[in-house]
Amino acid sequence: MSEWSLSQLLSSLHEDIQSRLAVARKSFQHPGVKGDASESVWISLLDKYLPARYSVAKAHVVDSLGNFSDQIDVVVFDRQYSPFIFTYENQTIIPAESVYAVFEAKQTADAQLVRYAQDKVASVRRLHRTSLPIPHAGGTYPAKPAIPIFGGILTFESEWSPPMGKALESILLEGSGDRQLDIGCVASHGHFARNATGEYDFVFENKPATAFLFKLISRLQFSGTVPMIDIDAYGEWLAK
Template identity: 70%
Template sequence: MTQWSLSTLLSELHDEIQQGLERSRKAFGHPGTKGDASEGVWLGLLNKYLPERYKAAKAHVVDSNGMFSDQIDVVVFDRQYSPFIFHYQDQTIIPAESVYACFEAKQAINAHEVEYAMEKVASVRRLHRTSLPIPHAGGVFPAKPLIPIYGGILTFESDWKPGMGEPLERLLESGTDDNQLNIGCVAAHGYFMRDSDSGNYAILAGRKPATAFLFRLIAQLQFSGTVPMIDVQAYARWLMPTEATGLA
């Protein structure tokens, strides 16, 4: 009888990710092509293993005031309850209310890339988000509080030695409410996460970090619950003539 091994399955999952990132680093000479390939590896991981209610895409995020984020390498968003996702000239545009997490995907982590990722995350968190009361059979639930948007960075290697030491921790702790990175992975070295209660970071080096990161992200998303009920009419007002935008 064939003997199954959970540890082998989980190890192979990490190896699949690490080898894909390593191939993209070695095989492509152009930095942009390398970047696209590494983004594809992380997007493939998330779309394959996250529950079906979530989807990951390279995208811009927009709010009902017409403000846009920077382009984000990896946006994890709700696909079950989001009423619309825009696709325009090969670009994906996601309403701010639908976003759970956003990540920058790079070849290697260093001070510049961490600061860059923080700027990208801030461009999403600054957007306006609506939340409507939720009707149900017995009446109406109050509007759901806005969920936190997780931000992070995903890389294969590190330019630091050791790969995830004091320079990384110092940079992470310099974050503010807008640009704080909550979770990230350096596939060749480990992953990090921020405790939302204490504000302290745990930097976990060692075996199979891509798998450990994936499980941690899923756990964080479980605690997020469901995105708020989006005010579709707040977006629809952009369809009205200027003189009519004050109408109910």
């Protein structure tokens, strides 16, 4: 008889995630340092547990027209097909075509954070993304449309009571178009995701961060693969 337990394995995964988030919250008193620690924990966790095709970093996003996004706390981007990632003076710059998801990460969710995250997400979605036809042995696949970029928030706590509900949803619903948030986690309580009707499903559970991780992976699976980037469009900047 097998001595393995899937329930125990998932509990261990959750304990790892939850304990690291709790340590970041309790170990630092300065708000700025605490915020940086929170970002680092989420980046580390996602980088560790997301499939290897994805990378995670704090970064700016740039397009081939020379436009830059705001600085984003957590960017999930393609590493398998991304031809270049810039690092300059400890700042990471990622081409817009490579981005799958962007998150604002803080210790506590409140109305200011949600609206701030909506603006940050919009600054990425408004960037221009190129797409080229993909050659293969039998010919060429047509250029694929840009995939949707998921946007969301990642926090440990919430200022609302209940921590996720009508108050949070009313702020989330303010964000439409490029400012729409799709998914998020309040690690002490649960996660939320926008459904097909445009409303938000709030899920309270015993293992919130782990449940969020699974939900994010599921969303990424169905989002497809990033388009083939037009390198020449970026290369034109070499002559300017």
